[in-house]
Structures are given as structure tokens and as C-alpha cells.
Amino acid sequence: MAKLPFTNDIRTLRFLAGEMTQGDLGDRVGVTRQTIAAIEQGKYSPSLEVAFRIAQVFGKPLEAVFQWETGGD
Amino acid sequence: MSPAILKSARQVADDDSGDLSMNFREKTAWLNVIAMTVAYIFYFGLLLSGHPAGREVFPMLWLFGSIAVAHAITVIVGTIILSAQAPKSERARADERDRAIRRRGAAAGYYVLLVGMMVVGVYMPFVESGVPLANCGLLAIVLAELANSVVVLMSYRRGWHG
Numbered sequence: 001m002a003k004l005p006f007t008n009d010i011r012t013l014r015f016l017a018g019e020m021t022q023g024d025l026g027d028r029v030g031v032t033r034q035t036i037a038a039i040e041q042g043k044y045s046p047s048l049e050v051a052f053r054i055a056q057v058f059g060k061p062l063e064a065v066f067q068w069e070t071g072g073d
Numbered sequence: 074m075s076p077a078i079l080k081s082a083r084q085v086a087d088d089d090s091g092d093l094s095m096n097f098r099e100k101t102a103w104l105n106v107i108a109m110t111v112a113y114i115f116y117f118g119l120l121l122s123g124h125p126a127g128r129e130v131f132p133m134l135w136l137f138g139s140i141a142v143a144h145a146i147t148v149i150v151g152t153i154i155l156s157a158q159a160p161k162s163e164r165a166r167a168d169e170r171d172r173a174i175r176r177r178g179a180a181a182g183y184y185v186l187l188v189g190m191m192v193v194g195v196y197m198p199f200v201e202s203g204v205p206l207a208n209c210g211l212l213a214i215v216l217a218e219l220a221n222s223v224v225v226l227m228s229y230r231r232g233w234h235g
Contacts, residue, residue: 034095046170
């Protein structure tokens with residue numbers, strides 16, 4: 001499976017947001033815990049809607065959660 | 074780092090443990106693939122060993138019917154057990170990743186079924202009885218369903234970038 005051209009800081013943001021678990025974040029975003037784990041590990045590219053919902057949960061702009069990797073296609 | 078922060082970090086790590094653990098839908102996909110493989114290896118194994126179901130209509134209907142019912146009961150009972158064990162949040166609705174993976178599996182299964190039906194069509198003029206044709210079609214359906222399930226399972230394990 002090709003590597004995604006972007007990374008994310010969800011794990012760090014969860015920790016900074018009062019030790020939020022993947023399950024808690026998943027419940028608030030409307031996806032399963034496994035989907036949050038897959039997004040964190042770069043195994044799943046979320047839809048724009050889910051990406052915005054994740055950013056909204058942390059009160060951050062989208063680019064603070066997901067970063068395009070330099071040299072990515 | 075203070076002990077409190079370390080404790081908090083461990084707590085988060087514990088809550089996230091089993092990142093690669095299977096969700097309810099992945100477990101049901103495993104159940105489907107195992108039940109189907111066992112049931113139809115048994116069925117086609119009997120046909121290859123000379124069971125009359127390979128040549129005659131009623132033995133075929135009885136054997137296929139019995140195996141299909143046993144397969145269905147296994148999947149239904151297994152799904153009920155898995156559903157009872159799964160957290161409520163996982164049982165509720167398939168999320169966007171589940172749906173994307175399911176679509177990918179269905180697309181793979183469709184192509185296998187298409188090729189299988191073409192093979193059945195080519196085979197048709199060379200047989201007089203409908204029983205071998207029905208078994209050939211059944212094999213195509215089983216292979217298509219297995220392709221579907223294998224793609225679903227691989228997508229859950231290896232990732233899906235939609």
C-alpha cells in the first residue's frame with residue numbers, strides 16, 4: 001500500500017486534549033475507534049468531512065492536524 | 074517528566090492498546106470467509122470424490138441445500154455471538170472506512186463473478202446435463218464471494234487509502 005502524502009498530529013493533539021482516547025474521538029467524530037487508529041497510522045485517508053470534524057474537536061484549523069509532506073505528489 | 078504525566082501517558086496508551094485489533098465488521102468478514110471456505114471445500118470435495126450430486130439433480134439439491142443451510146446457520150449464530158461481544162459503538166453503523174472497504178471488496182468480487190460466468194457460458198455447449206453447469210456457476214459465486222471477503226480483510230489489515 002502506497003504511503004499517504006500527508007501526516008497528522010492526532011495522537012499528540014489527543015494527549016494534549018485531556019488524554020482523549022481514540023474511542024472518545026471516534027464517538028465525537030462519528031467513526032469507529034479502529035478508523036481513528038487507521039488514520040493516525042496513515043493507513044486510511046479520511047474524507048474531507050471527517051478531517052474537518054477531527055480538527056473541530058480539537059479546536060484547530062485543518063492544517064494544524066494534517067500536514068502535507070514536502071515532496072508529496 | 075513528572076510521574077503524573079507519565080501515568081497519564083500510560084493511561085492513554087492503555088486505552089489505545091490493540092490499535093490493530095479487529096472491529097465487529099472485520100470479525101464478521103473473517104467469520105464469512107472461514108464458514109464459506111469450510112462449507113464449500115466440503116461440498117466440492119464430495120463432488121470430486123464421485124458423489125452423485127455431481128451428476129444428478131436431486132442429490133445435488135439435497136447436498137447443496139444442506140450445506141447452504143448449515144453455512145447460513147453458522148454465519149447467523151456467529152454474527153449474533155460477535156454482535157453480543159462487540160461494543161455498542163461498533164455495532165451501530167458502518168462508518169465511512171467500513172463502507173469504502175465494502176465497496177472495494179464488492180468491485181473485486183464482481184470481476185471474479187463476471188469471469189466465472191463467462192467460463193460457464195463457454196462450458197455450456199459442451200454439456201448435456203444442467204447439473205455440472207449449476208455446480209460450475211456455484212463455484213464462480215463462491216470464488217467471487219471469497220475474493221470479496223479477502224479484499225475486505227486485506228483492506229482492513231493493510232490499509233485503505235480510498
